[in-house]
Amino acid sequence: MFDVLIEKNESKSKSDEDTKRQQKKVSVEGADLEDLLINFLREILYIFNGTGWVVEHCKIMECGNKRLKAQLIGEPYKRRSIRLNQRLRR
Secondary structure (H helix, E strand, O other): OHHHHEOOOOOOOHHHHHHHOEEEEEEEEOOOHHHHHHHHHHHHHHHHHHHOEEEEEEEEEEEOOOEEEEEEEEEEHHHOOEOHHHHHHO
16 A cells, blocks of 8 residues: 555665664454455554554564454655655646
8 A cells, every 4th residue: 555655765775774664563353354454454544644654564463354463664754755646647
């Protein structure tokens, strides 16, 4: 989802990347697999919109029919540009 929304910052060095990254854990529930996926995407979209944080990597820790737990790795999006507007103009 974030590959579509956000430009990648290719100019960062590896040490700069490692120091800025943060981890967050999320846990969502759903009535079925479809609801679970929608709730997970809503949660990471809320993290983006509500707290200004971009998910760069996601590791699924637990996934069942009605519950999903994941570890997210990312950073504040202040240092990146949103590309959504560019795609809408085409």
